[in-house]
Amino acid sequence: MIDWTDAFDNSGYVPGSDALPALWAARAGAFREVVAAEGLAELGLAYGPGERNRLDLFRPGSTPPHGLVVFVHGGYWHRMDRSFFSHLAEGVRAQGWAVAMPSYTLAPEARVAEITREVAAAIGAAAERVAGPIRLAGHSAGGHLVTRMACTDGPLPEALAARVDRVLSISGIHDLRPLMLSKMNEVLRLTEAEAAAESPALHAPRPGVSLHAVVGAGERPELMRQTRLLAETWARAGADIADAYLAGEDHFSIIEALADPASGLVARLLG
Numbered sequence: 001m002i003d004w005t006d007a008f009d010n011s012g013y014v015p016g017s018d019a020l021p022a023l024w025a026a027r028a029g030a031f032r033e034v035v036a037a038e039g040l041a042e043l044g045l046a047y048g049p050g051e052r053n054r055l056d057l058f059r060p061g062s063t064p065p066h067g068l069v070v071f072v073h074g075g076y077w078h079r080m081d082r083s084f085f086s087h088l089a090e091g092v093r094a095q096g097w098a099v100a101m102p103s104y105t106l107a108p109e110a111r112v113a114e115i116t117r118e119v120a121a122a123i124g125a126a127a128e129r130v131a132g133p134i135r136l137a138g139h140s141a142g143g144h145l146v147t148r149m150a151c152t153d154g155p156l157p158e159a160l161a162a163r164v165d166r167v168l169s170i171s172g173i174h175d176l177r178p179l180m181l182s183k184m185n186e187v188l189r190l191t192e193a194e195a196a197a198e199s200p201a202l203h204a205p206r207p208g209v210s211l212h213a214v215v216g217a218g219e220r221p222e223l224m225r226q227t228r229l230l231a232e233t234w235a236r237a238g239a240d241i242a243d244a245y246l247a248g249e250d251h252f253s254i255i256e257a258l259a260d261p262a263s264g265l266v267a268r269l270l271g
Contacts, residue, residue: 004179004181010219048122053105053118054102057098067097067098068098069097071089071099071101073139074143077115078187090258111188112190119149134164136168138168143172169212169227172227174199175229176190211242212243218248
């Protein structure tokens with residue numbers, strides 16, 4: 001019998017992971033200070049009425065941006081916020097793109113379906129400030145949230161969805177039903193209907209969107225299965241989708257490449 005709590009326990013299988021949030025926060029804070037001093041950061045922009053309905057927008061240099069990248073953080077829908085990940089904007093910002101990073105209301109205060117709608121609102125608010133194409137990237141739960149935007153029944157208005165041409169799901173959760181059998185569901189409160197409604201692997205992909213699903217080869221087997229499941233089901237549905245299993249990467253190390261403008265992860269996102 002599968003222990004689903006253990007299957008989703010990323011921290012327990014990465015030595016030293018307890019120290020990572022403090023390290024991320026320090027790097028992110030230093031990055032914000034530098035970009036703000038350059039006059040290229042707009043911090044704490046409201047996109048909704050909730051306390052956590054805020055986003056940070058980081059612009060490139062003096063030239064108009066090529067477009068907008070929105071990065072959605074993870075934390076299994078009930079932990080973390082945007083302030084831990086600001087430094088990850090540097091890779092695509094150095095390539096001439098503006099980067100928005102939203103926070104969102106966490107479970108149990110918000111259900112997963114409500115979080116999905118909040119992220120859609122954040123993308124819309126950022127898109128009003130930056131013209132051009134939109135690329136979405138998300139890690140873990142964030143991977144789920146950005147992939148939901150690429151579903152035919154996703155929450156983005158049609159005109160906004162038409163601007164999204166590429167999505168990068170990093171270690172994403174694409175089938176929420178197993179989470180109902182984990183201890184985590186005491187916080188998420190997923191029902192069978194909501195888990196199915198919010199599982200991208202059970203929905204049709206939006207035409208015209210290129211989706212890349214990547215996961216570390218050192219991650220939990222369930223995370224690799226989640227990536228493979230989305231790739232297989234959406235490929236059968238005719239989607240433009242590619243999956244990759246990155247050697248030497250775990251659930252937390254994998255996102256560090258977003259800070260490097262020359263990394264393969266940034267190349268996957270920007271094309």
